[in-house]
Amino acid sequence: MKKIKTPIIPIHQTFVKIKNEPEELDHKAICLFAATGFFWDDSTYWKHKKVLRPGTISEIDNNGYLVSSKAWFKWYYKPRTQSFVASLQQYQELFEQIIEEQIGDQQAILPLSGGLDSRSQAVALKKLGKKVASYSYSFQGGYKEHKISQQIAKVCDFEFQAFEIPPHYLWDSIDELAEINQCYSEFTHPRQMGVLEELKKMEGLFSLGHWGDVLFDKGGDEGIQDQDLVDYIHKKVIKKGGMELAQSIWQSWNLEGDFKTYLKETTQTLLKRIDIQNTSAKVRAFKSMYWAPRWTSINLSVFAAAHPITLPYYDDRMCELICQLPEAHLADRKLQIEYIKQNNPQVAKIVWQDQKPFNLTNFQKNKTPYNLPYRVVDKLKREVQAKLGKKFIQRNWELQFLGKENERQLESHLFNSNFKDFVDPSLVKDLYTKFKTQDQVFYSHPVSMLLTLSVWNSRELSSRE
Template sequence: MTKIKTPIIPSHQQFAEVHASHELDKKAICIYAATGFFLDSDTYWKNKKVLPAASDNILDDNGFLIESKPWFQWHYSPRDISFETALEEFTALFEQIILEQHKDSNVILPLSGGLDSRTQAVALVKLKKPVTAYSYSFKGGFAESEIGKKIAKACGFDFKEFTIEPGYLWPKLEELASINQCYSDFTHPRQMAVLEEFKKMDGEFSLGHWGDVLFDRGAPEGTREEDLLDIIIKKIVKKGGMELATALWQEWNLEGDFESYLRERIAGLLKKIDIENPSAKLRAFKSLYWAPRWTSVNLSVFEAAHPIKLPYYDGRMCKFICTVPEEYLADRKLQIAYIKQQNPALAKITWQDHRPYNLFTFEKNIFPNNLPYRIANKLKRQIRSKIGKPHIQRNWELQFLGMDNDEKLQQWLFSENLHPFISKPLLARFYNSFKNMDLVTYSHPLSILLTLTVWRKKIEGKSIINKLTDYN
């Protein structure tokens, strides 16, 4: 027998066999189509499951799951402490985690214009760790690297700037499929564009994933517990996702209807979380089901180059969060206070979400103060668009727009008959909707269909062709 204890927030998916038929879990795939990630312990197959977060698991000698019990439950137990005390505790804990994670290694730090990596930068400067920082921007998009460059300069870090070019994915598609096993749709991991550059660096990654969830309000102010189901549905279902999932559900002749099934699944998972505070409960839901099955999946791309460390994933940080009053977590208060207190120079650099303001002035980012910047920014985008250089904001725009991208996309989607997995009429319906109706709404369905096509052709390969009965 094998015993496996999973972390509070796993950075890797760990799989186990269960006693079920070896056939596609089409209901699970429909949820994946709607959201971009598999829910709970679901996988492509009914007889293959992912071990739950924060659980003790026992597997037999053949890899079959015998027992799974939680060893940690998310809770909300706020202590009667001042904000200053919470800040002191966060400072000590965060810096201790960073020190332990990079005790004997150089650090590779992705820098964005936000707060999570900036918080890491503050700790790394204090601890005097050797750091190579980098940022990347979309070609034709917002120059995110400019903020990263300023942060690196203020910290004395070496800095590399990368530009994510259009169509970078196509020559790397099969490599990405091997890395993340198609458990995430393919337009999101932009780090694939610079994977070979990563490999030339020296050190271990310090990744800021999940800081924005732990250190912010979980749900909007005034949220009631009975509102959580609708809030989660709205957050996790992508534009066009419900339409694609419903189309697959109907094509596969599954019982009932997709939306009712999705709501039932999520309601069941919410009931298992014994937290009354709606904000804390939603944060717990995200950390249990969203982080391990969405955020963590593409960490494997970084890991294909160097080892990864995740300070916000640390179990001590999760336990700390459970005891901090929600009012201190809301609106990024702790991180903002930490940066302003420990490194005011970094706090004075533009906060990307509140351009052109910084951590000392972001509260001025309201009408009419921000009107001049918004007007100038809009005019700039309009001018670029008129001269044939549209402003790029999202990964899919680099992958699906333009004749070269369209040619590659059609080759993957239509070069082989995928029926009875996905019919050509369904593929054509969503491809044509993307081309002729609404680029934004149908970009997610197109990305999912591309991912499923690659999974069908490359991950399962000939074994599926020889086992068509699996689809019946």
């Protein structure tokens, strides 16, 4: 018998077996996976196999069966009556303490973006005097995100490398990626897979800023009524084309009831476990309990394949702090923005990618008429690029799915002879045809999920041989 205590936001999935559950596929759970890109709660591909829930202490017997499990942490909202200055001080002290403990005297490998999470880490690592090797990546033919990152690295005096995500890298690495993430996430989101071999050449351990954007912002609009909260959650987690895909698979498997009802009932059940009245804090808790461990953490496994990973925003103490800070202080990234402005004004003056061409000191001007010149010039650039026949790449799937070679590889998986026994081939053909002829953006998620299910199915069949 062994005891396992899971963190508030686990980095890894811990699988256990469930007694008296049939060793058969959990088709309903797979439909939820298809709709959102992550498995919900403790579900997996199998009914008899589950994942330990976040913030629990569980007993596992010597055969891997779950004996008991109870929560040691439950998300709550008990805001302290304090000033914004006090909240900022608490955040700053804890954030820097965690990074100090996590990095120690090792070199930090810092993926930089044009956003706030990694920028906050850059400021802290610089302030703490850590040695840092930083990098960024851009899509081939897309926005040169690394230009902003490079400016941040220069101000902080960090080493810096700019990587470019190449087209159709996925097909040479799909088996390795499937081994890394066990097909619990689709394959085009972790773009770092395209430069994994380069990342392995770096030295140190990763300092990753994942989940800062969720913890340090409002979870949702306050005052949403309970009957509307389910729909609000669905708008956040259901991917474009995800509902059509899930409903189609549900019907093809002749499952009892209908997918929409199952989705609604599951969401209501999970929301009832969160004893928080403030809707913004409740939505944040929902995301942190069910989305972070089963989607964000899955994709962290690619980083872990190169070097050890650390995540200051995943720390239990950070989650506890979030439960005690007023929503007004968390909303709109106020704490992170002020932390950067006070501790490194130069970094604060570098363009904020989400608010181009403005920065952390003047982003409030990102509205008409102040942003009109930039919008006009940006639109003209795109029109010129289009006239020259150059497609502006914004998403990784565009590099991995479009073009003749990509199509050949993709179709070899989607129309694999073994896959027809798992998912109805007429369903696959219909959605893939819509992707090619109707709306690539809308149907890119269904195609990506079908690819994931096909690879999982092939791996499962191979393991039985």
